[in-house]
Amino acid sequence: MPERLREKIGATRGYDRFMENTLPGSIPFWLDPKKRAIMFQIAVLAMVGLLAYYLVSNTLLNLKKQSIATGFTFFQKESSFEIGESLIPYSAANSYGRALVVGALNTLKVAFIGVVFTIILGAILGVARLSSNWLVSKLAAIYIEVMQDIPVLLQLFFWYAIFYETLPFPRQALCPMNGVYLCNRGVAFAVPESHPAYKHMVLALLVGCGVVYLLRRWARERQEKTGKIFPVFSVSIGIVMGLPAITWLAFGAPMNMDIPKLAGFNFEGGITVSPEFIALLLGLVLYTAAFVAEVVRAGIQSVSKGQREAAMSIGLRPPLVLNLVVLPQALRVIIPPLTSQMLNLTKNSSLAVAIGYPDFVSVANTTINQTGQAIEGVALIMAVYLIFSLSTSAFMNWYNKRVVLVER
Amino acid sequence: MKLFKVCAVMVAAAVIATAGVAVAGTLQEVWSRGVLIAGVNGAVFGFSMPDKKGVWKGLDVDTAKAIAAGVFGNANKVRFTALTGVQRLPALQSKEIDVLCRNTTQTLTRTTVNGLNFAHVNFYDGQGFLVPKKLGVKSAKELEGATVCVLPGTTTEMNAADFFRKNRMQWKPLVIEQTAELSKAFFAGRCDCLTSDASQLAAHRSVALNPDDYVLLPEIISKEPLCPVVRHGDDQWYDIVNWTVMALIQAEEFDITSKNVDSMLRSNDPAIQRFLGVTPGMGKALGLDDKWAYNIIKQVGNYGEIFERNVGPNTPLALERGLNDLWTRGGLMYSAAFR
Numbered sequence: 161m162p163e164r165l166r167e168k169i170g171a172t173r174g175y176d177r178f179m180e181n182t183l184p185g186s187i188p189f190w191l192d193p194k195k196r197a198i199m200f201q202i203a204v205l206a207m208v209g210l211l212a213y214y215l216v217s218n219t220l221l222n223l224k225k226q227s228i229a230t231g232f233t234f235f236q237k238e239s240s241f242e243i244g245e246s247l248i249p250y251s252a253a254n255s256y257g258r259a260l261v262v263g264a265l266n267t268l269k270v271a272f273i274g275v276v277f278t279i280i281l282g283a284i285l286g287v288a289r290l291s292s293n294w295l296v297s298k299l300a301a302i303y304i305e306v307m308q309d310i311p312v313l314l315q316l317f318f319w320y321a322i323f324y325e326t327l328p329f330p331r332q333a334l335c336p337m338n339g340v341y342l343c344n345r346g347v348a349f350a351v352p353e354s355h356p357a358y359k360h361m362v363l364a365l366l367v368g369c370g371v372v373y374l375l376r377r378w379a380r381e382r383q384e385k386t387g388k389i390f391p392v393f394s395v396s397i398g399i400v401m402g403l404p405a406i407t408w409l410a411f412g413a414p415m416n417m418d419i420p421k422l423a424g425f426n427f428e429g430g431i432t433v434s435p436e437f438i439a440l441l442l443g444l445v446l447y448t449a450a451f452v453a454e455v456v457r458a459g460i461q462s463v464s465k466g467q468r469e470a471a472m473s474i475g476l477r478p479p480l481v482l483n484l485v486v487l488p489q490a491l492r493v494i495i496p497p498l499t500s501q502m503l504n505l506t507k508n509s510s511l512a513v514a515i516g517y518p519d520f521v522s523v524a525n526t527t528i529n530q531t532g533q534a535i536e537g538v539a540l541i542m543a544v545y546l547i548f549s550l551s552t553s554a555f556m557n558w559y560n561k562r563v564v565l566v567e568r
Numbered sequence: 569m570k571l572f573k574v575c576a577v578m579v580a581a582a583v584i585a586t587a588g589v590a591v592a593g594t595l596q597e598v599w600s601r602g603v604l605i606a607g608v609n610g611a612v613f614g615f616s617m618p619d620k621k622g623v624w625k626g627l628d629v630d631t632a633k634a635i636a637a638g639v640f641g642n643a644n645k646v647r648f649t650a651l652t653g654v655q656r657l658p659a660l661q662s663k664e665i666d667v668l669c670r671n672t673t674q675t676l677t678r679t680t681v682n683g684l685n686f687a688h689v690n691f692y693d694g695q696g697f698l699v700p701k702k703l704g705v706k707s708a709k710e711l712e713g714a715t716v717c718v719l720p721g722t723t724t725e726m727n728a729a730d731f732f733r734k735n736r737m738q739w740k741p742l743v744i745e746q747t748a749e750l751s752k753a754f755f756a757g758r759c760d761c762l763t764s765d766a767s768q769l770a771a772h773r774s775v776a777l778n779p780d781d782y783v784l785l786p787e788i789i790s791k792e793p794l795c796p797v798v799r800h801g802d803d804q805w806y807d808i809v810n811w812t813v814m815a816l817i818q819a820e821e822f823d824i825t826s827k828n829v830d831s832m833l834r835s836n837d838p839a840i841q842r843f844l845g846v847t848p849g850m851g852k853a854l855g856l857d858d859k860w861a862y863n864i865i866k867q868v869g870n871y872g873e874i875f876e877r878n879v880g881p882n883t884p885l886a887l888e889r890g891l892n893d894l895w896t897r898g899g900l901m902y903s904a905a906f907r
Binding site for chain 2 (some may be wrong): 189191225226227229240241242243244245251253316317320321323324325329335344345423424425426427435436513514515516518520522525526530532533534
């Protein structure tokens with residue numbers, strides 16, 4: 161083959177290859193907006209990572225230079241401090257790790273109970289605010305305005321002071337009803353003595369819930385098929401209450417109560433709820449309920465009057481109007497701001513340190529005090545509140561998806 | 569308040585994270601700043617608390633003033649920063665303050681794990697129990713089942729827990745962070761007894777509505793040597809703080825007071841001449857003016873004067889010298905030799 165021809169063929173092949181590379185399917189990656197975007201993302205991530213690495217390594221280095229201990233090895237060490245109240249067995253001989261768990265559980269306890277009461281009280285207040293009764297509506301309005309405007313820390317101090325200033329010493333404890341004592345050490349009340357019957361009653365309750373769930377499904381299907389309405393609500397109540405009651409009777413109806421008795425400085429037996437817990441719960445619930453009431457009112461008012469009138473006009477009774485028409489539409493407005501109020505309550509519970517309730521911050525503070533490892537301690541506090549908040553949000557978002565209006 | 573504290577700790581962490589590590593030179597920093605920054609408690613009467621006019625008063629305050637007098641020749645060049653128990657160590661570690669005079673107990677952990685140096689003790693204390701008289705308790709061993717108000721502090725909670733564990737007694741701690749709130753809860757009867765360092769208990773009792781209704785139990789359950797504290801890694805600064813406290817003690821031993829210090833300059837005792845800088849050398853060795861000890865005693869007084877003025881029998885605290893007396897009178901205050 162002559163030399164020149166061979167060159168020509170070679171050149172043509174090169175050209176073909178070039179053409180292949182520039183086909184629409186294979187643009188160079190720096191010209192592809194999608195790939196470029198990913199690259200920018202990676203670059204930013206790398207920068208953030210490097211910055212974090214720099215901060216952490218520099219901190220560690222400097223701490224080491226100042227011979228300050230780092231790390232979380234103190235978790236296993238003996239805590240050697242007591243905690244006033246605990247949901248799990250704990251003593252000063254346990255580890256720091258367990259102490260922190262006790263604190264986290266105490267925070268969860270007050271946050272969970274607080275959220276439940278806040279939603280109940282907030283819903284009642286929100287409805288009362290819309291009441292056609294002038295007095296009820298104005299009283300609710302005054303409550304909401306006053307409670308919203310007083311900082312929650314002041315409210316905590318107020319309720320706590322009421323407890324220790326006005327209630328008598330244990331020896332002169334008030335006894336409003338048999339087995340209940342009120343004093344400046346808290347509220348002590350009788351609980352049933354432990355008996356195998358109670359374990360079975362809990363089982364019966366769970367079984368009852370299962371039965372009710374099935375019953376509701378069956379009732380709905382039947383109603384869809386035949387149009388007959390089954391009294392689900394009253395029957396459900398009967399099953400849920402009745403099953404445990406029958407179990408209780410079957411075990412010979414144990415009646416013995418564990419009654420608190422004055423022993424030494426304090427009450428023994430029964431259950432004692434500390435003034436710190438009650439003050440914290442009261443402060444948080446009364447404060448947050450005011451905000452929740454406004455959220456509920458806004459939700460209900462967002463459902464236009466026409467919806468209600470239309471429901472009435474097709475002959476629905478008022479409870480059904482509320483359940484089938486108003487609430488489903490109101491809930492989708494209520495849930496998102498309600499979530500944020502729940503998070504507020506959880507975070508505000510850290511004000512517990514001010515009145516001596518041993519919540520997570522309080523226990524973490526003592527840990528920081530004793531180990532001197534402030535950075536780890538504060539990081540833990542942030543991590544724990546982040547976990548609480550994120551899991552609350554995740555749950556509420558899941559619930560929100562279920563109630564959100566399905567557009568058709 | 570909590571938010572503020574978390575912020576303070578965070579800032580401290582950030583400062584530790586970003587600031588380069590001290591390469592000695594706290595003295596140079598203090599000099600170029602023109603003022604000493606001392607961390608104090610701020611809420612313990614007799615140790616560190618501003619009076620009605622906002623002037624800081626107390627034994628810890630005077631210790632810091634003595635350091636300033638030695639460093640600047642002027643006891644008033646101090647800025648006081650009130651710190652809670654949780655804030656104090658990070659504040660020192662992150663160089664927010666030059667020295668911590670906040671009734672801080674010297675412990676092994678703090679010296680090692682937290683990287684701190686403790687100067688000579690400026691108050692020997694011990695943890696005790698304060699109870700209302702009407703409780704009828706004569707000894708801490710009768711506190712089975714009691715609710716105990718605890719001032720949070722590194723060693724306080726631990727000492728109390730150790731004491732009750734050792735004696736196999738049940739108890740309930742109530743830990744409130746703000747001293748004033750805890751005090752209120754105790755005086756209102758929320759708890760049966762209050763535990764803290766005996767000196768602080770005396771301070772608390774002195775502000776009660778009726779101090780005579782309360783009594784300190786005889787048990788002292790811990791050793792609390794309270795010292796000024798500095799960071800690891802600056803030996804010169806540590807020497808200055810350490811020898812300032814010793815100078816206060818040595819001056820009392822020499823019978824040098826703020827009133828007679830000028831006439832003492834003419835003393836024939838060579839030890840006193842060295843101490844007051846008439847014979848030069850001591851101050852130079854520390855990197856300070858040779859008149860440093862003279863300035864301290866002239867402007868602040870010796871240890872005995874500081875004690876009497878702030879916590880002694882004629883103050884509301886009415887504390888006896890006890891362990892804090894000179895070794896020559898049966899106490900523990902003993903200075904190393906000024907040679």
